[in-house]
Amino acid sequence: MGSSVLASAAVGSADAVVAEKLSRLASVLDELAAVDVSLVSDAALVEATVEAERLALRTAGAVTDRLIVEASDRDLPRALGFRDVRNFMGHGLHIGDPAARHRVIASTGSFTTICGDRLPPSCPTLAGYAVEGRVAGAHVRAVLEVLEAIPGEVSAETKAAAEAQMAGYAVQFTPAEIT
Template identity: 40%
Template sequence: MLIVTEPAVATSLDAVAIVDEMHRLATQLLQADLSALSDAQVEYVAAETERVVARVTAAGDQQLVEVETRDLPRKTGRRNILAYMHDVLRMTRPGRRRAEAKAIATFTDLTGQPLQPELPTLAAAFADGRVGPDHVHAVMDVLDQIPAAVAHDVTAAAERTMAEYATWMTPPEIERA
């Protein structure tokens, strides 16, 4: 089994090169001969591919924050962020993705200081690829049922618990929990 190590943190100047490299690697993965692999190796490749997909989606959610911060929808003649996400970024469910980004991405305050994500434990699990987008939305749906009058520390504890559940439960199981 391969041991995958995390690369050094990239600077913002590397983002274009990183995306280009991701495309190159995706092409290689698409062309890889899986028939020569053992069952365990196929399972590993499939599971780790899904983990990468989740991590890249989390990165994309953070990029949506930057798109909105720079007001790119208006600059490109779109009506709003949802139209931009649909037309320019080619997202098929922009409303769902925007809600996800609002819950797990890091925004900045008026002075430019980073703010903690709305759902920080879930955001960390998503960024690590331990949960996928459907897990994120299942947790969001459960937490949305908590009345606004409930104390913040109770809601925060519920978020931590549900995020932990999401790392080993399926989305329907999360909703039932």
């Protein structure tokens, strides 16, 4: 593990739990990377590719994005000298398109208010699918593009139904087909 904070975490602490889980994940990734996939059958290769991509999406949606939200809630990017969370994502985390990723996180993340209340995601169905690894960031952005075209006078209930319907489309269609 590259971080001295996680490596020296007190046994039983939340820091130690996270460190142990990340270490196990890294170990499994190392083991999987060492497998000779040239020996895998065609059917198994296709299935493994689909599952690996779903797991990669789950890692982003269920783990990394949650950590970024928590860092944002604590204002850690500024404390570390970054201009804002997008700057932290780009320069600190080396995320290729931090603005696009931030847009996804802003709609699927569960942020904490200044009073300490946890807000539900603005797009709860999309958030659930992201955590499950069923949609990618491009799908979320395509759905957001459609939802942003809904006039402001449309009721909140209708907008919520539209979000659920469009999230369902995101599971079935490509981002281009959604827009």
